[in-house]
Amino acid sequence: MSFQESADTVRKAAKDRGYVAPVLVDTSGDVTGRVYGVWGPPTSYFIDRQGRLLGRIQGARDWTTPAANNLIKSLLEGK
Numbered sequence: 001m002s003f004q005e006s007a008d009t010v011r012k013a014a015k016d017r018g019y020v021a022p023v024l025v026d027t028s029g030d031v032t033g034r035v036y037g038v039w040g041p042p043t044s045y046f047i048d049r050q051g052r053l054l055g056r057i058q059g060a061r062d063w064t065t066p067a068a069n070n071l072i073k074s075l076l077e078g079k
Contacts, residue, residue: 010023035053046075
């Protein structure tokens with residue numbers, strides 16, 4: 001998700017960083033603020049396939065750890 005960045009900036013950053021997940025572009029900040037409660041990065045969100053917010057974590061995280069991997073797997077499995 002991007003917070004008040006241009007679409008071109010977001011596309012370039014996503015490509016440069018090798019992101020494979022969809023990235024929300026919110027140039028006004030309306031969606032991130034009103035819907036997801038983001039008022040400043042870094043914040044990570046877990047959103048299900050129906051667009052419902054499952055969880056939110058504020059602050060930088062190392063998503064390469066076994067614990068992070070297990071969390072993401074359990075969310076994908078719906079547990």
